[in-house]
Amino acid sequence: MGKISAVLFDKDGTLFDFQRSWAGWALDLLTELSDGSPARRAALADALGFDLCAARFRPESPVVAGTTDDVVRLMLPYLPGWTGPALGAYLTEASAQAPMVPAVDLGPLLAGLAARGLALGVATNDAEAPALAQLEAAGVRRAFDFVAGFDSGHGAKPGPGQVLAFAEATGRRPAEVLMVGDSRFDLAAGRAAGASTAAVLTGTACAEELCDLAGVVLPDIGALPAYLDRLGAGAA
Template identity: 35%
Template sequence: MSAEAKIRGILFDKDGTLLDYDESWLPVNRELARIAAEGDAALADHLLAACGMDPVTGHIVPDSLLAAGNTHQIAQGLVAAGSKLDVIELTIKLDNLFANAAEFSVPVTDLAAFFGRLRKRGFKLGIASSDNERSIRQTAQRFGISDYVDYIAGYDSGFGSKPEPGMVLGFCAATGLQPEQIAMVGDNNHDLHMGRNAKTGLTIAVLTGTGSRESLSASADHVFDDITHIEALLPDLQLA
Protein backbone atom coordinates (compact mmCIF):
# COMPACT_ATOMS: atom_id res chain seq x y z
CA MET A 1 0.00 0.00 0.00
CA SER A 2 1.37 3.43 -0.94
CA ALA A 3 1.96 6.17 1.61
CA GLU A 4 -0.85 8.17 0.03
CA ALA A 5 -3.30 5.30 0.47
CA LYS A 6 -2.54 5.07 4.21
CA ILE A 7 -3.45 8.69 4.94
CA ARG A 8 -6.48 9.18 7.20
CA GLY A 9 -5.87 12.69 8.51
CA ILE A 10 -4.58 15.97 7.08
CA LEU A 11 -2.97 18.64 9.26
CA PHE A 12 -2.75 22.06 7.61
CA ASP A 13 -0.63 25.07 8.41
CA LYS A 14 -2.69 28.27 8.17
CA ASP A 15 -0.81 31.25 6.76
CA GLY A 16 0.59 30.65 3.29
CA THR A 17 -1.26 27.33 3.14
CA LEU A 18 -4.96 27.94 3.72
CA LEU A 19 -4.47 31.69 3.32
CA ASP A 20 -2.58 33.43 0.53
CA TYR A 21 0.45 34.84 2.34
CA ASP A 22 1.12 37.93 0.22
CA GLU A 23 -2.53 39.01 0.08
CA SER A 24 -3.14 38.34 3.76
CA TRP A 25 0.09 39.17 5.57
CA LEU A 26 2.22 41.78 3.80
CA PRO A 27 0.04 44.66 5.11
CA VAL A 28 0.05 43.04 8.57
CA ASN A 29 3.84 42.79 8.54
CA ARG A 30 4.12 46.48 7.77
CA GLU A 31 1.77 47.27 10.64
CA LEU A 32 3.67 45.05 13.10
CA ALA A 33 6.88 46.87 12.18
CA ARG A 34 5.15 50.23 12.71
CA ILE A 35 3.96 49.08 16.13
CA ALA A 36 7.40 47.78 17.10
CA ALA A 37 9.06 50.97 15.84
CA GLU A 38 6.51 53.19 17.61
CA GLY A 39 5.89 55.07 14.39
CA ASP A 40 9.54 55.61 13.38
CA ALA A 41 9.39 54.84 9.63
CA ALA A 42 13.12 54.32 9.18
CA LEU A 43 13.28 51.96 12.15
CA ALA A 44 10.20 50.10 10.88
CA ASP A 45 11.93 49.42 7.56
CA HIS A 46 15.04 48.23 9.42
CA LEU A 47 12.95 45.90 11.59
CA LEU A 48 11.21 44.41 8.56
CA ALA A 49 14.52 43.71 6.86
CA ALA A 50 15.99 42.19 10.02
CA CYS A 51 13.03 39.81 10.34
CA GLY A 52 12.98 38.70 6.71
CA MET A 53 10.91 41.12 4.61
CA ASP A 54 12.23 43.54 2.01
CA PRO A 55 10.47 46.80 2.96
CA VAL A 56 10.39 47.95 -0.66
CA THR A 57 9.38 44.86 -2.63
CA GLY A 58 7.62 42.95 0.14
CA HIS A 59 9.62 39.80 -0.64
CA ILE A 60 9.80 37.42 2.32
CA VAL A 61 12.94 35.37 2.85
CA PRO A 62 11.93 31.68 3.07
CA ASP A 63 12.04 30.30 6.63
CA SER A 64 12.78 33.73 8.11
CA LEU A 65 11.14 34.97 11.32
CA LEU A 66 8.22 36.55 9.48
CA ALA A 67 7.82 33.44 7.34
CA ALA A 68 7.92 30.82 10.07
CA GLY A 69 8.26 32.32 13.54
CA ASN A 70 5.55 32.41 16.19
CA THR A 71 4.45 35.66 17.80
CA HIS A 72 6.85 35.50 20.72
CA GLN A 73 9.79 34.65 18.46
CA ILE A 74 8.92 37.54 16.13
CA ALA A 75 8.68 39.91 19.11
CA GLN A 76 12.08 38.74 20.33
CA GLY A 77 13.54 39.30 16.86
CA LEU A 78 12.07 42.79 16.63
CA VAL A 79 13.49 43.76 20.02
CA ALA A 80 16.88 42.29 19.13
CA ALA A 81 16.83 44.35 15.93
CA GLY A 82 16.13 47.62 17.73
CA SER A 83 12.54 47.89 18.96
CA LYS A 84 12.41 49.68 22.30
CA LEU A 85 9.32 47.79 23.48
CA ASP A 86 9.40 45.02 26.06
CA VAL A 87 9.18 41.54 24.51
CA ILE A 88 6.12 40.55 26.53
CA GLU A 89 4.33 43.82 25.79
CA LEU A 90 5.14 43.51 22.11
CA THR A 91 3.99 39.87 22.01
CA ILE A 92 0.60 40.90 23.40
CA LYS A 93 0.28 43.72 20.88
CA LEU A 94 1.19 41.42 17.99
CA ASP A 95 -1.18 38.67 19.14
CA ASN A 96 -4.00 41.21 19.09
CA LEU A 97 -2.94 42.46 15.67
CA PHE A 98 -2.83 38.94 14.25
CA ALA A 99 -6.24 38.02 15.69
CA ASN A 100 -7.81 41.11 14.13
CA ALA A 101 -6.05 40.36 10.84
CA ALA A 102 -8.21 37.26 10.43
CA GLU A 103 -11.01 39.55 9.27
CA PHE A 104 -8.94 40.71 6.29
CA SER A 105 -7.22 37.48 5.28
CA VAL A 106 -7.61 36.01 1.80
CA PRO A 107 -8.14 32.24 1.33
CA VAL A 108 -6.39 30.33 -1.44
CA THR A 109 -9.68 28.63 -2.38
CA ASP A 110 -13.26 28.25 -1.12
CA LEU A 111 -12.19 26.71 2.18
CA ALA A 112 -15.67 25.63 3.29
CA ALA A 113 -16.23 23.71 0.06
CA PHE A 114 -12.71 22.25 0.13
CA PHE A 115 -12.87 21.10 3.75
CA GLY A 116 -16.41 19.83 3.22
CA ARG A 117 -15.27 17.60 0.35
CA LEU A 118 -12.37 16.20 2.38
CA ARG A 119 -14.59 15.54 5.39
CA LYS A 120 -17.18 13.82 3.18
CA ARG A 121 -14.41 11.50 1.98
CA GLY A 122 -13.70 10.57 5.58
CA PHE A 123 -10.53 12.48 6.44
CA LYS A 124 -9.85 13.89 9.89
CA LEU A 125 -8.78 17.53 9.53
CA GLY A 126 -6.71 19.87 11.66
CA ILE A 127 -4.95 23.23 11.62
CA ALA A 128 -1.57 23.79 13.27
CA SER A 129 -0.17 27.31 13.05
CA SER A 130 2.57 29.44 14.54
CA ASP A 131 -0.15 32.06 15.04
CA ASN A 132 -2.12 32.20 18.29
CA GLU A 133 -5.07 29.87 18.79
CA ARG A 134 -7.60 32.71 18.98
CA SER A 135 -6.60 33.92 15.52
CA ILE A 136 -6.87 30.41 14.08
CA ARG A 137 -10.36 29.91 15.50
CA GLN A 138 -11.49 33.29 14.19
CA THR A 139 -10.16 32.36 10.76
CA ALA A 140 -11.94 29.00 10.85
CA GLN A 141 -15.19 30.67 11.84
CA ARG A 142 -14.89 33.39 9.22
CA PHE A 143 -14.43 30.92 6.38
CA GLY A 144 -17.04 28.44 7.58
CA ILE A 145 -14.77 25.50 8.34
CA SER A 146 -15.11 25.23 12.14
CA ASP A 147 -17.53 22.30 11.89
CA TYR A 148 -15.11 20.37 9.65
CA VAL A 149 -12.01 20.80 11.83
CA ASP A 150 -11.24 18.17 14.46
CA TYR A 151 -8.24 19.94 15.97
CA ILE A 152 -6.72 23.41 16.21
CA ALA A 153 -3.33 24.26 17.68
CA GLY A 154 -1.44 27.54 17.87
CA TYR A 155 1.92 28.36 19.37
CA ASP A 156 0.13 29.09 22.66
CA SER A 157 -1.99 25.90 22.81
CA GLY A 158 0.46 23.88 24.87
CA PHE A 159 1.83 21.56 22.19
CA GLY A 160 5.14 23.36 21.67
CA SER A 161 6.38 25.23 18.62
CA LYS A 162 7.28 24.24 15.09
CA PRO A 163 9.39 22.39 14.03
CA GLU A 164 8.94 20.32 17.20
CA PRO A 165 6.54 17.37 16.71
CA GLY A 166 4.09 18.33 19.47
CA MET A 167 1.31 19.82 17.32
CA VAL A 168 1.24 16.72 15.11
CA LEU A 169 1.19 14.41 18.12
CA GLY A 170 -1.64 16.47 19.59
CA PHE A 171 -3.60 15.94 16.36
CA CYS A 172 -2.98 12.21 16.66
CA ALA A 173 -4.23 12.22 20.25
CA ALA A 174 -7.35 14.16 19.26
CA THR A 175 -8.23 11.87 16.35
CA GLY A 176 -6.92 8.46 17.39
CA LEU A 177 -4.67 8.31 14.33
CA GLN A 178 -1.01 7.33 14.17
CA PRO A 179 1.63 9.73 12.75
CA GLU A 180 2.10 7.55 9.65
CA GLN A 181 -1.60 8.11 8.87
CA ILE A 182 -1.15 11.91 8.79
CA ALA A 183 -0.29 14.20 5.89
CA MET A 184 1.37 17.44 7.05
CA VAL A 185 0.73 20.34 4.67
CA GLY A 186 2.58 23.66 4.82
CA ASP A 187 4.39 26.43 2.99
CA ASN A 188 7.72 26.49 4.83
CA ASN A 189 10.32 24.13 6.22
CA HIS A 190 9.16 24.58 9.82
CA ASP A 191 5.92 22.85 8.77
CA LEU A 192 7.65 20.11 6.84
CA HIS A 193 10.30 19.50 9.50
CA MET A 194 7.56 19.26 12.11
CA GLY A 195 5.99 16.54 10.01
CA ARG A 196 9.30 14.75 9.58
CA ASN A 197 10.09 15.02 13.30
CA ALA A 198 6.71 13.46 14.10
CA LYS A 199 7.24 10.80 11.39
CA THR A 200 4.09 11.65 9.45
CA GLY A 201 3.21 9.49 6.47
CA LEU A 202 3.49 12.42 4.06
CA THR A 203 4.85 15.96 4.00
CA ILE A 204 3.24 18.18 1.38
CA ALA A 205 4.50 21.65 0.47
CA VAL A 206 2.45 24.37 -1.24
CA LEU A 207 3.64 27.47 -3.07
CA THR A 208 1.01 29.95 -1.83
CA GLY A 209 3.26 31.13 0.98
CA THR A 210 6.86 32.11 1.58
CA GLY A 211 8.67 29.00 0.39
CA SER A 212 9.85 28.19 -3.13
CA ARG A 213 10.05 24.89 -4.93
CA GLU A 214 13.82 25.04 -4.42
CA SER A 215 13.61 25.75 -0.68
CA LEU A 216 10.93 23.12 0.00
CA SER A 217 11.71 20.16 -2.23
CA ALA A 218 14.27 18.50 0.04
CA SER A 219 11.80 18.09 2.91
CA ALA A 220 8.59 17.47 0.94
CA ASP A 221 7.21 14.29 -0.56
CA HIS A 222 5.13 16.48 -2.89
CA VAL A 223 5.25 20.17 -3.85
CA PHE A 224 2.01 21.62 -5.21
CA ASP A 225 0.94 25.04 -6.42
CA ASP A 226 -1.84 25.05 -3.80
CA ILE A 227 -3.83 22.80 -1.46
CA THR A 228 -6.48 21.89 -4.04
CA HIS A 229 -4.07 19.40 -5.65
CA ILE A 230 -4.28 17.27 -2.50
CA GLU A 231 -7.72 16.08 -3.55
CA ALA A 232 -6.32 14.24 -6.56
CA LEU A 233 -3.36 12.88 -4.60
CA LEU A 234 -5.26 11.11 -1.83
CA PRO A 235 -7.63 8.23 -2.65
CA ASP A 236 -11.08 7.96 -1.13
CA LEU A 237 -10.80 6.17 2.19
CA GLN A 238 -13.21 3.43 1.27
CA LEU A 239 -11.01 2.61 -1.72
CA ALA A 240 -7.74 2.56 0.21
Protein backbone atom coordinates in the same frame (compact mmCIF):
# COMPACT_ATOMS: atom_id res chain seq x y z
CA MET B 1 3.45 5.15 2.68
CA GLY B 2 0.45 3.84 4.62
CA LYS B 3 -3.16 4.76 4.04
CA ILE B 4 -3.91 8.40 4.83
CA SER B 5 -6.92 8.91 7.11
CA ALA B 6 -6.20 12.41 8.45
CA VAL B 7 -4.87 15.70 7.06
CA LEU B 8 -3.15 18.31 9.22
CA PHE B 9 -2.76 21.76 7.66
CA ASP B 10 -0.41 24.57 8.46
CA LYS B 11 -2.34 27.86 8.53
CA ASP B 12 -0.34 30.77 7.09
CA GLY B 13 0.92 30.04 3.61
CA THR B 14 -1.17 26.88 3.35
CA LEU B 15 -4.83 27.48 4.18
CA PHE B 16 -4.24 31.20 3.62
CA ASP B 17 -1.99 32.76 1.00
CA PHE B 18 0.93 34.16 2.98
CA GLN B 19 1.81 37.32 1.09
CA ARG B 20 -1.76 38.36 0.29
CA SER B 21 -2.78 37.83 3.91
CA TRP B 22 0.16 39.26 5.83
CA ALA B 23 2.21 41.66 3.70
CA GLY B 24 -0.19 44.62 3.81
CA TRP B 25 -0.94 44.01 7.49
CA ALA B 26 2.78 43.92 8.29
CA LEU B 27 3.43 47.16 6.41
CA ASP B 28 0.75 48.94 8.44
CA LEU B 29 2.09 47.42 11.67
CA LEU B 30 5.65 48.54 10.98
CA THR B 31 4.46 52.05 10.20
CA GLU B 32 2.48 52.20 13.44
CA LEU B 33 5.22 50.81 15.67
CA SER B 34 7.95 52.99 14.14
CA ASP B 35 6.20 56.06 15.59
CA GLY B 36 7.17 58.26 12.67
CA SER B 37 10.83 57.21 12.56
CA PRO B 38 11.94 56.01 9.11
CA ALA B 39 15.12 54.56 10.61
CA ARG B 40 13.18 52.52 13.16
CA ARG B 41 10.75 51.35 10.49
CA ALA B 42 13.66 50.21 8.31
CA ALA B 43 15.35 48.45 11.24
CA LEU B 44 12.16 46.60 12.18
CA ALA B 45 11.57 45.60 8.57
CA ASP B 46 15.11 44.29 8.25
CA ALA B 47 14.79 42.29 11.47
CA LEU B 48 11.61 40.67 10.16
CA GLY B 49 12.88 40.03 6.65
CA PHE B 50 10.34 42.40 5.13
CA ASP B 51 11.09 44.25 1.89
CA LEU B 52 9.63 47.73 2.33
CA CYS B 53 10.04 48.64 -1.34
CA ALA B 54 8.21 45.57 -2.61
CA ALA B 55 5.89 45.43 0.42
CA ARG B 56 6.50 41.68 0.68
CA PHE B 57 8.18 39.27 3.05
CA ARG B 58 11.46 37.92 1.76
CA PRO B 59 11.60 34.13 1.31
CA GLU B 60 14.11 33.82 4.16
CA SER B 61 12.01 35.90 6.58
CA PRO B 62 12.05 34.42 10.10
CA VAL B 63 8.40 35.39 10.40
CA VAL B 64 7.30 32.77 7.85
CA ALA B 65 7.69 29.83 10.21
CA GLY B 66 8.40 31.57 13.51
CA THR B 67 6.22 31.86 16.59
CA THR B 68 4.87 35.06 18.11
CA ASP B 69 7.59 34.77 20.76
CA ASP B 70 10.22 34.63 18.00
CA VAL B 71 8.82 37.78 16.40
CA VAL B 72 8.79 39.58 19.75
CA ARG B 73 12.48 38.76 20.30
CA LEU B 74 13.34 40.10 16.86
CA MET B 75 11.41 43.36 17.26
CA LEU B 76 12.03 44.23 20.90
CA PRO B 77 15.57 45.66 20.48
CA TYR B 78 14.14 48.36 18.22
CA LEU B 79 11.15 49.27 20.38
CA PRO B 80 12.29 51.14 23.49
CA GLY B 81 9.53 51.41 26.04
CA TRP B 82 7.95 48.08 25.12
CA THR B 83 8.22 44.94 27.22
CA GLY B 84 8.17 41.44 25.79
CA PRO B 85 4.79 40.50 27.31
CA ALA B 86 3.19 43.78 26.20
CA LEU B 87 4.47 43.43 22.64
CA GLY B 88 3.40 39.78 22.51
CA ALA B 89 -0.11 40.66 23.66
CA TYR B 90 -0.28 43.51 21.15
CA LEU B 91 0.82 41.31 18.24
CA THR B 92 -1.56 38.52 19.23
CA GLU B 93 -4.53 40.88 19.38
CA ALA B 94 -3.57 42.67 16.17
CA SER B 95 -3.00 39.46 14.22
CA ALA B 96 -6.46 38.19 15.12
CA GLN B 97 -7.82 41.08 13.04
CA ALA B 98 -5.59 40.50 10.02
CA PRO B 99 -7.66 40.00 6.84
CA MET B 100 -6.82 36.45 5.80
CA VAL B 101 -6.98 35.60 2.09
CA PRO B 102 -7.74 31.89 1.51
CA ALA B 103 -5.37 30.11 -0.83
CA VAL B 104 -8.42 28.46 -2.46
CA ASP B 105 -12.16 28.32 -1.77
CA LEU B 106 -11.86 26.56 1.59
CA GLY B 107 -15.46 25.58 2.28
CA PRO B 108 -15.99 23.16 -0.62
CA LEU B 109 -12.46 21.77 -0.35
CA LEU B 110 -12.73 20.96 3.35
CA ALA B 111 -16.25 19.59 2.99
CA GLY B 112 -15.02 17.28 0.25
CA LEU B 113 -12.13 16.04 2.37
CA ALA B 114 -14.42 15.44 5.35
CA ALA B 115 -16.81 13.50 3.09
CA ARG B 116 -13.98 11.05 2.48
CA GLY B 117 -13.92 10.29 6.19
CA LEU B 118 -10.69 12.20 6.74
CA ALA B 119 -10.03 13.87 10.09
CA LEU B 120 -8.89 17.47 9.59
CA GLY B 121 -6.70 19.69 11.75
CA VAL B 122 -4.62 22.85 11.86
CA ALA B 123 -1.14 23.16 13.35
CA THR B 124 0.32 26.67 13.36
CA ASN B 125 3.24 28.49 14.93
CA ASP B 126 0.84 31.40 15.41
CA ALA B 127 -0.93 31.62 18.77
CA GLU B 128 -4.07 29.54 19.15
CA ALA B 129 -6.48 32.43 19.82
CA PRO B 130 -5.85 34.39 16.60
CA ALA B 131 -5.80 31.14 14.64
CA LEU B 132 -9.26 30.28 15.91
CA ALA B 133 -10.49 33.81 15.19
CA GLN B 134 -9.18 33.70 11.62
CA LEU B 135 -10.68 30.29 10.92
CA GLU B 136 -13.99 31.51 12.32
CA ALA B 137 -13.86 34.64 10.16
CA ALA B 138 -13.21 32.45 7.11
CA GLY B 139 -16.26 30.36 8.00
CA VAL B 140 -14.32 27.10 8.38
CA ARG B 141 -13.65 26.73 12.10
CA ARG B 142 -16.13 23.85 12.44
CA ALA B 143 -14.48 21.94 9.61
CA PHE B 144 -11.55 21.06 11.87
CA ASP B 145 -11.37 18.41 14.55
CA PHE B 146 -8.20 19.91 16.03
CA VAL B 147 -6.54 23.35 16.10
CA ALA B 148 -3.23 23.99 17.84
CA GLY B 149 -0.93 27.00 18.09
CA PHE B 150 2.57 27.26 19.48
CA ASP B 151 1.03 28.08 22.86
CA SER B 152 -1.44 25.15 23.00
CA GLY B 153 0.86 22.92 25.03
CA HIS B 154 2.24 20.73 22.24
CA GLY B 155 5.29 22.78 21.34
CA ALA B 156 6.02 24.49 18.04
CA LYS B 157 7.11 23.23 14.64
CA PRO B 158 9.60 21.85 13.58
CA GLY B 159 9.07 19.74 16.70
CA PRO B 160 6.63 16.84 16.23
CA GLY B 161 4.37 17.66 19.19
CA GLN B 162 1.47 19.23 17.30
CA VAL B 163 1.38 16.40 14.76
CA LEU B 164 1.46 13.74 17.46
CA ALA B 165 -1.24 15.55 19.45
CA PHE B 166 -3.46 15.68 16.34
CA ALA B 167 -3.02 11.96 15.75
CA GLU B 168 -3.89 11.19 19.37
CA ALA B 169 -6.88 13.55 19.44
CA THR B 170 -8.37 11.97 16.31
CA GLY B 171 -7.54 8.36 17.13
CA ARG B 172 -5.10 7.97 14.24
CA ARG B 173 -1.60 6.61 14.09
CA PRO B 174 0.99 9.24 13.05
CA ALA B 175 1.66 7.19 9.90
CA GLU B 176 -1.96 7.80 8.84
CA VAL B 177 -1.50 11.60 8.94
CA LEU B 178 -0.60 13.80 5.97
CA MET B 179 1.07 17.03 7.13
CA VAL B 180 0.53 19.82 4.58
CA GLY B 181 2.60 22.98 4.76
CA ASP B 182 4.50 25.68 2.94
CA SER B 183 7.73 25.73 4.98
CA ARG B 184 10.54 23.40 5.95
CA PHE B 185 9.38 23.69 9.57
CA ASP B 186 5.99 22.20 8.63
CA LEU B 187 7.49 19.34 6.69
CA ALA B 188 10.18 18.62 9.27
CA ALA B 189 7.52 18.43 11.97
CA GLY B 190 5.57 15.90 9.94
CA ARG B 191 8.60 13.75 9.23
CA ALA B 192 9.74 13.86 12.86
CA ALA B 193 6.32 12.56 13.91
CA GLY B 194 6.34 9.76 11.35
CA ALA B 195 3.67 11.36 9.17
CA SER B 196 3.58 11.75 5.40
CA THR B 197 4.21 15.24 4.04
CA ALA B 198 2.97 17.45 1.21
CA ALA B 199 4.31 20.89 0.36
CA VAL B 200 2.37 23.76 -1.19
CA LEU B 201 3.68 26.89 -2.91
CA THR B 202 1.36 29.53 -1.43
CA GLY B 203 3.96 30.65 1.10
CA THR B 204 7.35 32.18 0.31
CA ALA B 205 9.39 29.05 -0.42
CA CYS B 206 9.96 27.56 -3.86
CA ALA B 207 9.68 23.89 -4.75
CA GLU B 208 13.45 23.40 -4.69
CA GLU B 209 13.57 24.48 -1.05
CA LEU B 210 10.90 21.98 0.01
CA CYS B 211 11.18 18.93 -2.19
CA ASP B 212 13.69 17.00 -0.07
CA LEU B 213 11.26 16.97 2.88
CA ALA B 214 8.03 16.56 0.92
CA GLY B 215 6.42 13.46 -0.48
CA VAL B 216 4.88 15.72 -3.10
CA VAL B 217 4.98 19.43 -4.00
CA LEU B 218 1.59 20.88 -5.00
CA PRO B 219 0.77 24.36 -6.30
CA ASP B 220 -1.81 24.83 -3.54
CA ILE B 221 -4.17 22.81 -1.36
CA GLY B 222 -6.72 22.74 -4.16
CA ALA B 223 -4.60 19.98 -5.69
CA LEU B 224 -4.99 17.76 -2.60
CA PRO B 225 -8.09 15.80 -3.69
CA ALA B 226 -6.42 14.56 -6.88
CA TYR B 227 -3.28 13.65 -4.94
CA LEU B 228 -5.32 11.79 -2.32
CA ASP B 229 -7.13 9.96 -5.12
CA ARG B 230 -3.76 8.69 -6.33
CA LEU B 231 -2.98 7.50 -2.80
CA GLY B 232 -6.41 5.96 -2.30
CA ALA B 233 -6.94 8.08 0.81
CA GLY B 234 -10.38 8.12 2.40
CA ALA B 235 -13.57 6.92 0.80
CA ALA B 236 -14.10 8.68 -2.51
